[in-house]
Amino acid sequence: MTNISRRTFNGLLGAAGVLSMAGTLSACSGGPKVVVIGGGFGGATAAKYLKRYDPSLDVTLIDADKSHFTCPFSNTVIAGMNDMAYIERKFDVLVNKHGVKVHTDMVVAIDGAAKVVKTKSGQSFPYDRLIVSPGIDFKWNAIEGYDEAASHIMPHAWKAGPQTVLLRKQLEAMPAGGLVVISAPGNPFRCPPGPYERASLIAGYLKKHKPKSKLMILDSKDAFAKDKLFKEGWEKLYDDIIEWVPAAKNGKVTKVNAKEGVVETDFEKFKPAVSNIIPPQTAGKIALDAGLADKSGFCPVDPNTFESTLVKGVHVIGDAAIAGEMPKSGYSASSQAKVAAAAIIAMIRGEKPGEMSAINTCYSLLAADYGISVAAVFAVQDGKIAGIKGSGGVSPMGANYQFRKKEADFAVGWYQSVSQDSWA
């Protein structure tokens, strides 16, 4: 083969025609390689937006499962309002429409020096830049007796999937007049308003289908996200069902005995019909194994690029990352993914990455027609990701039925949009 001059090249293209042009293009995977670990909101959005911002990139998404069940709206499944299919997101549009390569496999090692990801099946994936979006894992035995085996009896349901189904089945099977306990963890954890939305929707189910039942939230905290709004709603909707017990009133669960069905705080023992134990969390295990996390169990990153401050060339997004004031939510992860995608492209080209700009918007349902929200716009201020002053905040207190109903409808629209923007 000889050198191709500009003229030959032009001729070649001209003669090639549309068909072989397309064929040649699809062979153009020699572009810089970006591997994305995790197919949740963070990883899926990152893969899609990397290709959107630079189609010449060779983007591979690796997830252990064939599809992803979203935590957002999994509380509606637990409460019997939707089925599992409603929260299942497949990867086929990422492949067919956006040109992402998807591999179903478990990542077992990241070699940051050699820039290679290794999977359980023995495959190696070399990368120029890596995005790690593994979500969370649990601190087993941080609550005495609550290990992985115990979670099959007392589900956490804090990763959507079989755990969601298990909790749903237990609620269906419980007798009327029974007690449901939700143990809520201390900060930081995935989806700060999540336990309280769950309590609300379960209470709605109990009210209809299991009369005279009670729901106790045993909390490791004295305050929580949107707490005034939740309490206002509970008083209206579930006054005789929900009881919230803060840490100051010995709400913190310290011990469980799953086999005997016992949940303990320092001073009390409960024997609930259903126990939903949401344990303290860390970044997903692969992030810990790869040395991406600090002592907190989460991953420190550069606020503009989400590149790990511990391992170069690796970007951590979503729940696993320490992202300043951004809460650990699906919307945050998706918004961070776009920032990281743009930064990675700039870095690959040897350009200076832009400044980060991101949003978090989260809705919580207290009932099908009762929604509340929190929103904020984020930028880097004094070297840290922080909410823009004067912006953001939660829904107003004392709003009327129409307002809450409108936000409940927007919650559904939000879920449809953020799912589309991430996976389709």
Add this chain to the structure above:
Amino acid sequence: MRGIPATLAVCLAFGLALVPAAAKAADPVAVMADACSGCHGTDGHSIGGMPAFSGKKQDELTKALRDFKSGAKEATVMDRIAKGYSVEQLDAIAAYFASRKK
């Protein structure tokens, strides 16, 4: 082999040809504006109950965003979000979505 293989040459040329468009797509305004797509759909193509931007004219979007910021337009959440941006940033976001494919 002395030169660049033909396939690679085509790829390189095509890659270079893509740079202007791609660079534009990933510029700071795009990243800032794409944060909105989580609620309003990619390129503003909302598929559910959230208002879509696609098909809206730039001046409509500009006015709506400015009015959300000033409080002239009633909102459930957009008032809280619009206050996070300067008027110049809101105008840039409106221009971005007006320029995306319908």
